[in-house]
Amino acid sequence: MEAHAEHAHHHHHEHVDVNxxxxxxxxxxxxxxxxxxxxxxxxxxxxxxxxxxxAFWFIGPVLVFVIFPLLDMAIGMDSTNPxxxxxxxxxxxxxxxxCTYVFIPIQYGGLVFACWMWSNGDLNVVESIGLALTMGxxxxxAINTAHELGHKRASSEKWLSRVALAQTGYGHFFIEHNxxxxxxxxxxxxxxxxxxxxxxxxxxxRTVIGSLRSAWGIETTRLDRxxxxxxxxxxxxxxxxxxxxxxxxxxxxxxxxxxxxxxLVQAVIGFSLLEVVNYLEHYGLLRQxxxxxxxERCLPEHSWNSNNVxxxxxxxxxxxxxxxxANPTRRYQAxxxxxxxxxxxxxxxxMIVLAWFPPLWRRVMDPRLLAHYDGDVxxxxxxxxxxxxxxxxxxxxx
Amino acid sequence: xxxxxxxxxxxxxxxxAGHPREGFPPGTAFADVPDDWxxxxxxxxDKVDFEPVVVDA
Numbered sequence: 387m388e389a390h391a392e393h394a395h396h397h398h399h400e401h402v403d404v405n406x407x408x409x410x411x412x413x414x415x416x417x418x419x420x421x422x423x424x425x426x427x428x429x430x431x432x433x434x435x436x437x438x439x440x441a442f443w444f445i446g447p448v449l450v451f452v453i454f455p456l457l458d459m460a461i462g463m464d465s466t467n468p469x470x471x472x473x474x475x476x477x478x479x480x481x482x483x484x485c486t487y488v489f490i491p492i493q494y495g496g497l498v499f500a501c502w503m504w505s506n507g508d509l510n511v512v513e514s515i516g517l518a519l520t521m522g523x524x525x526x527x528a529i530n531t532a533h534e535l536g537h538k539r540a541s542s543e544k545w546l547s548r549v550a551l552a553q554t555g556y557g558h559f560f561i562e563h564n565x566x567x568x569x570x571x572x573x574x575x576x577x578x579x580x581x582x583x584x585x586x587x588x589x590x591x592r593t594v595i596g597s598l599r600s601a602w603g604i605e606t607t608r609l610d611r612x613x614x615x616x617x618x619x620x621x622x623x624x625x626x627x628x629x630x631x632x633x634x635x636x637x638x639x640x641x642x643x644x645x646x647x648x649x650l651v652q653a654v655i656g657f658s659l660l661e662v663v664n665y666l667e668h669y670g671l672l673r674q675x676x677x678x679x680x681x682e683r684c685l686p687e688h689s690w691n692s693n694n695v696x697x698x699x700x701x702x703x704x705x706x707x708x709x710x711x712a713n714p715t716r717r718y719q720a721x722x723x724x725x726x727x728x729x730x731x732x733x734x735x736x737m738i739v740l741a742w743f744p745p746l747w748r749r750v751m752d753p754r755l756l757a758h759y760d761g762d763v764x765x766x767x768x769x770x771x772x773x774x775x776x777x778x779x780x781x782x783x784x
Numbered sequence: 785x786x787x788x789x790x791x792x793x794x795x796x797x798x799x800x801a802g803h804p805r806e807g808f809p810p811g812t813a814f815a816d817v818p819d820d821w822x823x824x825x826x827x828x829x830d831k832v833d834f835e836p837v838v839v840d841a
Contacts, residue, residue, distance in 0.1 A: 539825055568827035611807025684828060714826045715793055 409472050411719065412464070416699045417485040423449065423527045423700070424492040426520055427500050440513040446520030450527070450659075450700070455736035457696035465693045467722040482719040483543075486702065489531045490550050496524055497553060498637070504648050505641040518648040522655025525554040527700070529660040534702050536560035537714050548626050552633050554656035557626025562601035567664075568714055572671045572688040573681050574767060578661075582670035582755060582763070583772030585744035589665050590658065659738070666690060666730070666737045667707055670755040672767035684711045686724040687758070693723055697733030705734055728758045756780055788814050788834035793826035796837060 426446045433442040468476055476482075500521050504514055528550045536547035536559070544560065551557045563578075570576035577596025580589045605623050606616050614620040634649050671688045673681040686708035692698070698705050702718035708727035709716065730737055731750060740747050759765040763780040785799040797817070802808040806824055808817060814834075821831040 564827050565822060565824075569822045569830075608805075608807055680830075712828070713793070714828060 409469055411468065411476065412466070413695075413699065413719070414481075416695075417482065417702070417719065419699050420485060420531070420702065421489055421492055424489055424496050424524050426524060427496040427503075427517065430517065430520060431499070431503070434513075440510065440516070443509070443513045443516030444519060446523035450523050450735055451739050454696050454700055455732065455739060458694040458733035458736055461695045463693035464695045464698075465723040468720060473716075473720045476720045477717045479719075482717060486531055486534055486718075487546065489528065490546060493524060493528050493531075493550065493553065497521060500648070500652075501637045501641040501645045504645045514648060515651070518651040519655055521553075521648075521652035523659060525652055525656025526659025528553055529556060529559060529656065530663075530701050530704060532556075532560065533563065533704070534718050536564060538717075539715060548629065551626065552629040554653045554660075555627065555630040556657045556660065557629060558598060558601035558605075558623050559660070560626070561604055561622060562597045564714070565604045566597070566600040568684075568711065571684050571711060572668050572673045572767065574672075574770075576668075578664045579668040579767065580665045580670070581769040582752065582766045583769040583776045586662060586665050586741040586747070587744065588769070590661055593661050593664055594657070662738050662741050663701075663704070663734060665741050666734060668767075669751055670766045670768075671728070671758075672765060674765070686712065686726040687728065689727060690730050691724065691727040692730045692733050692737075694733030694735075697735045701734060705730075728754070730754075752780070785811075786814070786839070787837040789837050790823040790826060790829050791833055791835055792828040793823060795823050795825040797834065 423446070426449055430442045430445045433445075434440065500517055503509055503517055509517065532547040532550035535543045535550065538544065547560050548557055551559055567576055567578045570579070572579050574581070577593045577600055580586075580593075584592075601623060605621060609616055609618075609621060612620065617624065619625060630653075634646065637649065638646050667690055668688065669690060671690070673684060673688055675681055689707035689711055691707050692705040694705065703721040704710070704718075706721040706723055708724045709721045712724075713721075731754070740750060755766055756763060761782065763776060763782075768776050787796050787798040789796045797803065797814060799813055800810060802810045802812040803824060804810065806821075814831075817831050819830065819832050823829050823834075
């Protein structure tokens with residue numbers, strides 16, 4: 387007896403009959419640049435030792451919020467896709483996985499190094515804060531690495547995902563993102579989908595608190611089915627957060643309690659960096675409700691994309707976000723540009739900076755969103771508190 | 785015992801195996817899985833979107 391499922395392509399023993407020589411991956415070695423960010427505290431130390439200039443401790447935010455936006459503008463876009471025939475070959479090439487695995491030891495090597503600098507490194511307070519911001523950026527980018535790993539079916543990769551999240555205390559992300567955000571994306575029910583008329587600063591507390599509550603709901607529903615207590619070692623949220631407690635506690639024991647405030651600052655910076663990326667991924671986009679009360683399936687038109695090369699290499703193709711939502715388990719190297727997807731004016735790195743300044747954000751993004759909906763603002767996901775004002779400004783006369 | 789697959793990613797729910805981690809012990813009928821249970825691998829489609837796996841003798 388043999389079972390067939392037309393789409394059951396994850397039952398690993400499929401024969402791959404693609405000639406890989408037909409196509410070469412232009413980004414293959416560029417993915418190694420992903421370790422530039424976790425290496426940044428070491429770069430900071432190197433240039434600070436060499437020059438004595440304390441400003442080098444701020445290298446992390448400068449790299450992601452200044453250098454990468456400029457690189458996006460200088461290098462430009464690449465919308466080329468691997469042909470469908472090589473997708474499977476590309477996905478099974480283990481080289482690409484190792485590019486993400488290697489991030490994690492460097493991430494934690496950097497965190498231990500930072501704690502040593504905070505406690506014994508002869509830094510003044512401003513330099514220590516600079517290092518905390520740099521570690522926050524590393525922690526935020528580490529959530530992106532955790533995101534790539536957390537979508538995979540292998541339990542080893544799911545575990546690595548949780549390890550990468552421990553630095554920011556965001557262990558609930560791998561549950562909420564996969565089982566909450568991906569299910570509810572681009573609907574008013576999703577805490578991590580931002581709305582037209584909602585500034586990043588209004589979105590930040592809503593998504594942080596809403597995602598936490600949603601994760602707890604998803605996990606306790608699972609525990610109820612298993613007839614397990616909510617507060618137990620079976621609760622994946624509690625075990626994930628325990629990793630952070632053990633990590634921070636261990637670092638404080640070894641290096642002294644002086645490291646704790648810096649660890650807290652870098653964690654907040656780190657998860658805020660993730661949340662600003664959440665803000666720009668689905669701004670104002672809305673799945674329509676069908677007649678049976680369910681939302682239409684998530685389509686390419688429900689995510690903002692960008693083909694800017696520098697940000698795409700930094701974030702493991704996260705900006706090919708429509709394909710990611712269509713195929714969440716697809717590995718980053720095989721994600722494709724989709725023509726129907728709405729495009730951002732620049733890469734995620736530059737859009738992050740724009741999101742911090744709501745009037746600028748609205749000026750750039752609201753017309754794009756409106757154009758995406760052919761001028762019909764009622765098709766957008768609108769912040770309820772701002773509904774009157776949004777309709778007044780953008781609504782068509784009845 | 786039969787199986788259903790996710791039309792998005794190909795995940796297969798097999799009644800014999802169930803999905804113990806999700807709280808469906810081996811032998812849990814697909815009919816007893818809640819309608820709003822999303823695919824545990826991709827989250828793109830819900831239980832009601834799953835299709836039966838065709839079995840050849």
